[in-house]
Amino acid sequence: MTITEKNTLVKYVVQRTELAEKNIQNTIELLDQDCTVPFIARYRKEKTGGLDEVQIGAIVQYKELFETIEKRKKAILKAVEEQGLLTNELKAKFEAADDLTKLEDLYLPFKKSKKTKAEVARKQGLEPLAKIIMAQRSDEIEFIASRYLGPEIENEDDALEGARHIIAEWINERTDIRDQIRTQLERFALITTKVISTKKEDEKAQKFRDYFDWSEPLNRCPSHRLLAILRAESEKFIRVKIELDEERLLDRIERRIIKTNNECADHIKMAIADAYKRLLFPSLSNELLKKAKEKADDDAIAVFSKNLRQLLLGAPLGEKRILAIDPGFRTGCKVVCLDAQGNLVHNETIYPHAPQNDVSGAIKKLSSLADAYKIEAIAIGNGTASRETERLVKKVAFKHPIEVFVVSEAGASIYSASKIAREEFPNYDVTVRGAVSIGRRLADPLAELVKIDPKSIGVGQYQHDVDQSKLKKSLDMVVESCVNSVGVNINTASVPLLSYVSGIGPKLAKNIVSYRKEIGSYTSRKEILKVPRLGGKAFEQGAGFLRIKDAKNPLDDSAVHPESYAIVKKMASDKNKQVPELIGNKALLKEIELTRYCTDTIGIPTLEDILSELEKPGLDRREKAKVFSFDQNIKSITDLREGQLLPGIVNNITNFGCFVDIGIKESGLIHVSNLSDGFVKDVNAHVSLHQQVIVKVLAVDISRKRIQLKLHK
Numbered sequence: 001m002t003i004t005e006k007n008t009l010v011k012y013v014v015q016r017t018e019l020a021e022k023n024i025q026n027t028i029e030l031l032d033q034d035c036t037v038p039f040i041a042r043y044r045k046e047k048t049g050g051l052d053e054v055q056i057g058a059i060v061q062y063k064e065l066f067e068t069i070e071k072r073k074k075a076i077l078k079a080v081e082e083q084g085l086l087t088n089e090l091k092a093k094f095e096a097a098d099d100l101t102k103l104e105d106l107y108l109p110f111k112k113s114k115k116t117k118a119e120v121a122r123k124q125g126l127e128p129l130a131k132i133i134m135a136q137r138s139d140e141i142e143f144i145a146s147r148y149l150g151p152e153i154e155n156e157d158d159a160l161e162g163a164r165h166i167i168a169e170w171i172n173e174r175t176d177i178r179d180q181i182r183t184q185l186e187r188f189a190l191i192t193t194k195v196i197s198t199k200k201e202d203e204k205a206q207k208f209r210d211y212f213d214w215s216e217p218l219n220r221c222p223s224h225r226l227l228a229i230l231r232a233e234s235e236k237f238i239r240v241k242i243e244l245d246e247e248r249l250l251d252r253i254e255r256r257i258i259k260t261n262n263e264c265a266d267h268i269k270m271a272i273a274d275a276y277k278r279l280l281f282p283s284l285s286n287e288l289l290k291k292a293k294e295k296a297d298d299d300a301i302a303v304f305s306k307n308l309r310q311l312l313l314g315a316p317l318g319e320k321r322i323l324a325i326d327p328g329f330r331t332g333c334k335v336v337c338l339d340a341q342g343n344l345v346h347n348e349t350i351y352p353h354a355p356q357n358d359v360s361g362a363i364k365k366l367s368s369l370a371d372a373y374k375i376e377a378i379a380i381g382n383g384t385a386s387r388e389t390e391r392l393v394k395k396v397a398f399k400h401p402i403e404v405f406v407v408s409e410a411g412a413s414i415y416s417a418s419k420i421a422r423e424e425f426p427n428y429d430v431t432v433r434g435a436v437s438i439g440r441r442l443a444d445p446l447a448e449l450v451k452i453d454p455k456s457i458g459v460g461q462y463q464h465d466v467d468q469s470k471l472k473k474s475l476d477m478v479v480e481s482c483v484n485s486v487g488v489n490i491n492t493a494s495v496p497l498l499s500y501v502s503g504i505g506p507k508l509a510k511n512i513v514s515y516r517k518e519i520g521s522y523t524s525r526k527e528i529l530k531v532p533r534l535g536g537k538a539f540e541q542g543a544g545f546l547r548i549k550d551a552k553n554p555l556d557d558s559a560v561h562p563e564s565y566a567i568v569k570k571m572a573s574d575k576n577k578q579v580p581e582l583i584g585n586k587a588l589l590k591e592i593e594l595t596r597y598c599t600d601t602i603g604i605p606t607l608e609d610i611l612s613e614l615e616k617p618g619l620d621r622r623e624k625a626k627v628f629s630f631d632q633n634i635k636s637i638t639d640l641r642e643g644q645l646l647p648g649i650v651n652n653i654t655n656f657g658c659f660v661d662i663g664i665k666e667s668g669l670i671h672v673s674n675l676s677d678g679f680v681k682d683v684n685a686h687v688s689l690h691q692q693v694i695v696k697v698l699a700v701d702i703s704r705k706r707i708q709l710k711l712h713k
Contacts, residue, residue, distance in 0.1 A: 005070070006025075006028070008066075009028065009063065009066050009067075010024050010025050010028065012062065012066045012098065013028075013059055013062045013063065013066070016058075016062050017055070017058050017059065017062065019051065019055060019058075019059070020049055022049070023047075023048050023049035023051055024059055026047040026048055026049075027040060027047070027048050027051060027056055027059050028059065028063060029047075030044055030047060030048075031059070031060065031063065034537060034541075035541065036480070036502040036503055036541055037053055037056050037057060037060065037477070037480070037481070038053065038480060038481060038484035038485070038502045038545065039502045039503065039540075039541045039542075039544070040056055041053045041056055042484070042544065042559070042609075043544060043561050043563075043606070045603075045605035045606055045609075046601065046602065046603040046605060046606060050605055053481055057477065068100070069097075069098065069099065069100060069103065072100060072103055073094060073095070073097065073103060076094060076103060076106075076107045076110075077091065077094055077095075079107075079110065080094075080107070080110050083110060085110060090106075093106055094106055094107075101287075102175075105175045105178055105179075106175065108172070108173045109173045116165075116169065117162075117165040117168075117169075118165045118166045118168065118169035120162070120165075121162030121163065121165045121166050122166060124148075124150070124152050124153055124162055125148060125150070126148055126153075126159060126162040126163045126166060127163075127166055128148075129144065129145060129148050129159060129160075129162075129163040130163040130164075130166035130167050130170075132144060132264075133160075133163055133164075133167060133264045133267050133268060134167060134170070134264075134268065135264070136258070136259055136260040136262065136264040136265060136268070137260075137264070138262070138263070138264060139262045139263055140263070141160070141262075141263045141264055141267065142156050142160070142263070145159040145160050145163070146159075160267060163267070164267055164270055164271040164274060165271075165274070167267075167268060167271035167275075168271045168272075168274045168275035168278065168279060169275070169279070171253070171257070171271065171272060171275040171279075171280070172275050172279040172280055172283075176256070177253055177256065177280070178280065178284065180249075180252065180253070180256070181249065181253075181276075181280055181281070181284050182284055182287075182288070184244060184249055184252075185242070185244060185284060185285060185288045186219060186288065187219070188217070188244060188245065189217070189218045189219070189242050189243065189244050189285070189288060190215055190216065190217055190218065190242070190243045190244070191214075191215070191216060191217075191218045191221055191226070191229065191240065191241075191242060191243075191289075192214065192215040192240070192241050192242075192243055193211045193212070193213065193214040193215070193229060193232070193233075193238045193239065193240050193241075194212075194213060194238060194239050194241075195209075195212035195213065195237065195238050196236065196237060196238060196239060199236065199237045199238075200212065202237065204235070204237075205232070205235075205237040208228065208229075208231075208232035208235075208237050208238065211228065211229050211232055211238055212238065214229070215243075218242065218288070218289075218292055221292070222655060222656065223295065223296035223297075223299035223300055223655055224296075224299075224300070224461055224462065224654060224655055224656050226292060226293065226296045227293075227296050227297075227300060227461070227462040227465050227466070228462070230293060230465065231462065231465050234465075242285040242288065242289055244281070244285075246276070246277075246281075249276070250272060250273060250276060253272050253276070254268075254269055254272055257272065294467070296466075297466040297467045297470060297471075298470075299655060300460065300461050300462055300463070300465075300466050300655075301466055301467075301470060301471050301474045301475075302474075303460065303461055303653065303654055303655055304454075304459065304460030304461070304463055304471070304474075304475065305474050305475060305477075305478045306653065306684055307459035307460060307652065307653050307689050308454050308457070308459055308460075308475055308478050308479070309478050309481070309482060310653075310688050310689035310690065311445065311449065311457060311459050311689050311690065312445060312446045312449055312450075312478070312479065312482040312483075313445075313446065313482055313485075313486070313621075313622055314445040314446075314622070314625075314689070314690050315445075315622055315623040315624055315625040315626065315690070316442075316443060316444040316445060316446070316620070316622055316624070316625060317377055317405070317442050317443050317444075317624065317625040318443065318444075318624065319340040319341065319443065320340060320376040320377050320443060321337070321338065321339055321340055321373060321374055321375050321376045321377075322337075322338045322375065322376070322377050322378070322379055322439040322440075322442055322443060323335065323336070323337050323338075323366070323369060323370060323373070323375045323377075323378045323379070323439070324336050324337075324338065324378070324379040324380075324381075324407075324435050324436065324438045324439025324440075324442070325378065325379070325380045325381065325389055325393070325435065325438070326381045326383075326409065326412070326431060326434050326435040326438055327380060327381055327383065327384060327385035327386050327388070327389040328353075328384060328385055329353045329354055329355075329384065329385050330354075330355065331349075331431075332349040332350060332351040332353075332356070333349065333350050333351070333352065333353075333362070333385070333389055334347070334349055334431045334432060334434070334435040335347065335348055335349065335350055335365070335366070335369065335435065336432060336435040336436050336439060337369055337373040337375065338436065338439045338440065338443070339373075341492055342436075342439070342440045342443055342444075342447075342492075344425065344428070344432070344436055345373060346369065346372075346373060347428070347432045347435070348365070349431075350362040350365050350366070352388075352389070352392050353385055353388055353389075359392065362392060363392070363395060363396050366392075366393065366396050367396050367397065367398060367399075370396075370398050370399075370402060371398075371399055375402055376402065376403075377402060377403045377404075377405060377442065378393055378402055378403070378404045378405065379405050379407045379438050379439045379441070379442040380393065380404065380405070380406050380407065380438075381406075381407060381408075381409035381412065381434075381435075381438045382406050382407060382408055382409055382661070383409050386406060387630070387635060387663055387664075390404065390406060391632070403627050404627065405442050405625060405627060405628070406628065406630075407438050407439075407441050407442050408441070408458075408651065408690075409434070409437075409438050410456070410457050410458035410459075411449070411452040411453070411456040411457045411458065412434045412437045412438055412441075412452075413430070413434055414452055414453060414456040415433065415434070415437050415451055415452045416430040416431070416433035416434040416437065417430050418451070418452075420451050420494075420495075420496055421433040421437075421451075424494075437451075442625060446482055446483065446486055446497075446622075447493070447494065447497050450479055450483065450494075450496045450497050450500060451494065451496045451497075454475040454478075454479065455471070455475075458651075458652065459651075459652050459653075459689060460652075461652075461654045461655070476500075479500050480500045480502070483497065483500040483501060483545075484500070484501060484502050484545045485621070486620060486621070486622065487545055487546070487547045487559060487618060487620075488501055488545060488546055488547060489547050489548075489549060490512065490516070490522050490528070490546045490547065490548060491516065491521045491522055491548065491549065494513075495509045495510050495513050496509075497509075498512055498513065501542045501545050501546060502541045502542050502544075502545050503537065503538045503539075503540070503541025503542040504538060504541075504542050507533070508531070508533065508534050508538055511531050511532050511533060511534060512528070512531050512534070515530065515531045515532065522548055523548065523551060523552065524548060524551055524552060524553060524556055525543050525546065525548060525551075525553075525556045525562055526562075528542075528543065528546065539562075540563070543561060543562050544559055544560070544561035544562070545559075547618055553565070553579070554579065554580050554583055554617060555568060555579065555617070557617060557618045558613050558614070558617035558618050559609075559613045559617075559618070560610055560613050560614070560617075564602065564606070564610055567597050567602065567607070567610065568582070568610060568614070570597065571592055571597065574592075574596075575588060575591070575592075582614055583614055583617055584614075584615065584616070584617075586615055589611050589614055589615060592611065594607040594608065594611070626692070628647070628649060628692050629647065630646075630647060630648075630662065630663025631646050631647060631662070631663065634646060634662060634663055634664060635664065636664055636665070637664055637665070637666050637700065637702055637705060637707065638702065639664075640697050640700045640707065641697065641700075642697055642698065642699060642700070643696065643697060644696070644697040645694055645695070645696055645697075645712055646662050646663075646694070646695055646696075646697065647662075647692065647693075647694055647695075648660035648661055648662040648663075648668070648692075648693055648694070648695050648709075649661045649690055649691070649692055649693070650687050650688065650689055650690060650691045650693060651667055651689070651690070652667070652689075653683050653684060653687065653688075653689060654683070655672075655683065656671065656672055657669055657670050657671040657672045657673075657674070657675065657683060658670050658675070658683055658687050660693060660695055660709055662695065662707075662709075666705050666706075666707055667707070668695065668697070668707035668708065668709040669706070669707065669708060669709060670687075670695065670709045670710060670711050671708065674698065674708075674709065674710040674711060675687065675711050676711070686711065687711070693711060693712075694711075694712040695709040695710065695711060695712055696709065696710040696711075696712045697709060698710050
């Protein structure tokens, strides 16, 4: 990229983010040096002016969009130049275009099209007639048309029709008219639906019955409703149309083009109607719907990303010995015992439920396993037979107190059948792997959930309907952000977890684990440089996010980057102390004058981060897991009554409200209007994923299995 192009890029991003130009310029330079977003946000605050990950992410987004536009611009300029039609004026217009829509509109007249009605008419020699009509000076246009008769044009009507096709294409190519229609569509278009009569009674179509006969302004249609409508259309339950006041818009276009009241005006009027119905409206209404879908996708992806972040940063129990149960009826409950590091030490199956009903045997087995493996906590999957299994576990008279947790098992079956699971547990079947995943989720949700495709975790809305590449990119960024914000123990982390560390990736993650197996464990961050193919750049990007427990240098178990070790050593030396004596000594740390340690590259922001880290090195900012109990009297939807107050856990958040697990198969919905007595702009401002709440039952529809709830303050 040339200096001019870089300057243009910076201005482009400035206009769309309103961030300081210098900060944007420096951030782009760092990105061009293959620095990651987490690394830039954490360790290059002096260069970026303290931009956070969201702001840096916006710069990345607009940088990529700018590069896409520039690439398309070059391709278009080359194509037009090859046609011998590129004038200086036209080139300036192309170069001034700053979005893809403007570019494509400008390029429209130069696209090679051989089979259009207009192109056929041109080959028949009717373009001069079209120009005469557009000049609007003749009252004898039919007489003039008679001069264009020939083998393929039998009469004046055929000649005039061909000329109108050419005029219609000219009208379609006019950027001012296209922009006028776009404006009208954006402001006044309606989205309407009609059920396909043969599908009206289809059982699968019933969940979309609200949209069997629906109409509303497209610009007011919320993202979740638009995605639901488009899904119903894709499943062929309804037909979707975009509607606009055609007569009003045609009148506006006519006033823009027609300047006389003669025969030419009549033909132009017909050409305008043809252009609108055949070319303009189909194209621009599809463009509008596509943009609306893209916006709905963005909204849904934003919701999914927020939910995923909350889920990944969910409260870990920590390094505890856990007994995990994947409940089931006929096939029994798979039980596994894990050590404090999450390693599988025992597995078997118990059959406390129908049809075996071996309750006493199951109780004895759970008691003996808890004693034998010194179990500190029990994790129960929240799927089939979860409540029954929870009641069984609470009947067991354990020899010492054991906390019991109900854990979401969404995606556990996906993990258990995955390549990752097969590599981790090659000698065990999917039921054992699933139970292990449930237990590990309790210990550390982040470390376990990174192994599962985020779409399978069940915390989004219409995630299978949105742009999949955009969704994957956004969710990968969330996972990367969460992993790096918490930090990773390099001696216990799995390959999937390590692959999300800044600068590492899947290949280096495998090399790190392979080398770990050779040496037993890493004893210092410097040792990471011995990993095959892990060079200086990867070390720079990732070292600060990798933790080494019980390292000789205590900074190796902190977020202080190795590039700043010398500064910490100098701080300690100036106080006549060793580095370990500095760590955790708040009184001593407060005495340090940061200005003494500023350099050309390290300023106050980084030094403040270092002091903060020295106070509590390697602090995990996540809360600790808390025990939760559902109402034991509620076993199914038929037990619910209006007005009941029940404990629940928020298990999904959408733009229209949140879903709450109240301990039965069906989750209840707290509509956005029932989250607060006042206006709710953002659902996340009132609830968070996995938050323990008290809800009031408003309505129960047993036939549709729908539960309406209200957040109880």
